[in-house]
Amino acid sequence: MNSIGMAVLIGLVAVFAMLDSRLLGRLNFEQPLVTSTIIGILLGNPAAGLASGATIELMSMGLVQVGAATPPDMVMGGIIATSFAILTGSDPETAVAIAIPIAVLGQLLGVTFRTIIAALGHRADAAIEKGNFREATNYHILWGTILYSTMYFIPVFLAIYLGTDFVQAVVDAIPAWITAGLNFAAKLLTAYGLALLLSMMASKGMMVFFLLGFFACAYLGLDVTGISIFGVLLALILLSIKGSGSAAAAGVDDDYDPLEDEDF
Numbered sequence: 567m568n569s570i571g572m573a574v575l576i577g578l579v580a581v582f583a584m585l586d587s588r589l590l591g592r593l594n595f596e597q598p599l600v601t602s603t604i605i606g607i608l609l610g611n612p613a614a615g616l617a618s619g620a621t622i623e624l625m626s627m628g629l630v631q632v633g634a635a636t637p638p639d640m641v642m643g644g645i646i647a648t649s650f651a652i653l654t655g656s657d658p659e660t661a662v663a664i665a666i667p668i669a670v671l672g673q674l675l676g677v678t679f680r681t682i683i684a685a686l687g688h689r690a691d692a693a694i695e696k697g698n699f700r701e702a703t704n705y706h707i708l709w710g711t712i713l714y715s716t717m718y719f720i721p722v723f724l725a726i727y728l729g730t731d732f733v734q735a736v737v738d739a740i741p742a743w744i745t746a747g748l749n750f751a752a753k754l755l756t757a758y759g760l761a762l763l764l765s766m767m768a769s770k771g772m773m774v775f776f777l778l779g780f781f782a783c784a785y786l787g788l789d790v791t792g793i794s795i796f797g798v799l800l801a802l803i804l805l806s807i808k809g810s811g812s813a814a815a816a817g818v819d820d821d822y823d824p825l826e827d828e829d830f
Contacts, residue, residue: 598644639672
């Protein structure tokens, strides 16, 4: 296979991995262990692909997307790094070293494209108000998918076709003020995403538990795992108390339905 055909094929794998969690459900094809193995099979060295994918997977396990937070893009980084490692005969450690700057570049591209496609949401809202539901569906399903696919295909294709020097030159050519601005935008998106989640959860019955967890984390020095454990235990205690109260109420009133109990 020539270099152009190889670059196109790897670019299509990247698009498929990206669509996994956005259009196809979540089949875990976007995990570096899976994508790197696929790349290894396509390039005729599945063992090297599996080794690179396992190493990159260990590094990416701590990168979790919460709300609108945008972590380094290990999907793009893992695919390009594994391809470079196999094509150049490098070891998995070298693949990790290559994956880091590419993942950061993918993070910056992700923030930029999320900013651009946000306009599609407003266009879809306008189409819904006019009753053009097919147009609104196209904005969400068709044009959003095309833009995201383009965002993945072009960088991966150029990186594989032009080589590591091209990727490093692109990363080095990004001005510091652009990087700082995109990082600041990513933090704003994170705060905005969490605010949207809280706006849906905010109620007299729920906010007290949110504030309890927040202040326990802030003043007791507990980490997220500790807060989660105490939250589960508190939920079990409250469910037990509520179950006892429901049983007592049912004994008094034969028409009592626990599903209609909205006091808690």
